[in-house]
Amino acid sequence: MKANMGAIDRLVRLVFAAAVAYFYFTGRIDGLAASVLGVIAVIFLLTSLVGTCPLYLAFGFSSRRAKKPEE
Numbered sequence: 001m002k003a004n005m006g007a008i009d010r011l012v013r014l015v016f017a018a019a020v021a022y023f024y025f026t027g028r029i030d031g032l033a034a035s036v037l038g039v040i041a042v043i044f045l046l047t048s049l050v051g052t053c054p055l056y057l058a059f060g061f062s063s064r065r066a067k068k069p070e071e
Contacts, residue, residue, distance in 0.1 A: 003051040006063040010051065013044035 005013075020041035023029045029037060047053045056062060 001050070001052040001057070004056045004062040004064055005048065005051050005053055006065055009053075009063040010048040013048040017041040017045040017048075 020029075020037045024034050024038060
């Protein structure tokens with residue numbers, strides 16, 4: 001798959017996943033909220049590690065900085 005996520009996008013997703021993990025393990029979220037946020041956090045973690053977001057591919061979007069043509 002072609003990478004379509006920029007560094008800031010990947011960092012934001014990692015921070016979100018870490019925050020959800022923190023809130024879950026400290027007992028601040030539980031039940032359905034923990035399950036839904038946990039699934040989203042895992043997806044964000046995996047997509048940020050791979051550098052590709054399937055939804056971005058489906059909509060033709062990329063947060064990755066375009067390469068400058070070589071002069």
